[in-house]
Amino acid sequence: MGRVRASEQGEAQALRDELRGAGLRATPSRVMVLRLLRGSGAPVSHSEVSESLESSGWDRATLYRNLLDLTRVGLARRTDVGDHVWRFEAVTAKGHRTEEHPHFVCNQCGTIECLDGLTVVSGPGRKAPKALRRNAVEIQLKGLCDRCF
Amino acid sequence: MGRVRASEQGEAQALRDELRGAGLRATPSRVMVLRLLRGSGAPVSHSEVSESLESSGWDRATLYRNLLDLTRVGLARRTDVGDHVWRFEAVTAKGHRTEEHPHFVCNQCGTIECLDGLTVVSGPGRKAPKALRRNAVEIQLKGLCDRCF
DNA sequence: CGCCCTGACGCAAGTCTGTTGCACCAAGGG
């Protein structure tokens, strides 16, 4: 026994270390938020974070500032997938960045999927913005997801 | 004299006809809004429309509903260029359909370019939503356009 | 040409996300 507990502590400790390494104080709410972002496959909105953690006693404003803090130091990224809600997703150590994988947004249910294997290719004889060549574009696809279809 | 007046009337009449043709009543405020969208090169926000026309006595809510109406019947398009403000732009008569080609949205100036020659390809070993295979997705790229870079 | 029905307008209030001021409290370096 104590094994699970130890690994939980280890995980929390690792998160704290990451926070401090990024220049932030390792407060419980930041650990919670970062863990939540890491555990979510898709970008998460502030209200979704609040819904998850407000019941645990955390304040909306605190969570909001936590998200901004994580974004500021580069542990998270803030994106807008077009529905007028800021969403946050964790930036992994590998540097999994928003620009590097497209997001698929369902027009019906609003679900967001990350599409890692997709790329955009320019067809023949067509000038694309330079930003595309620099890979400095965010790609968003909108349609009906498989469940809503 | 009367020449200019006649052409103004003709333009207003044409707009009214377009509105009715699209299934909307041709009210003065809708004519004003449609004319404003047509005359503006870049997408316009609700507050910008209000600023222009509220001094003429039009109500914010009316203008807002006008914009939604125009969008609903396809005379305008609602987009978000990433600054969290809905912007509206007139849809040209050519009936350029949104789904059929990707759009490049400049994060800085809001300009929207149509990228006809671009396609999205799925990489190896990765399941994409079925909508993608059906070509039933709207593709949007965001970044800095060549002018803003 | 004038009536009537349906939909649009004006007003005002409400909602929701995002944001901030301030007093109190805790992380963590010394």
Add this chain to the structure above:
DNA sequence: CCCTTGGTGCAACAGACTTGCGTCAGGGCG
């Protein structure tokens, strides 16, 4: 262990967006 610095909770604010409701007008029809 203390002190400083920065984080947190509470509450209020801002601004874009949205809606309910009573009144008014577009335009089809007689």
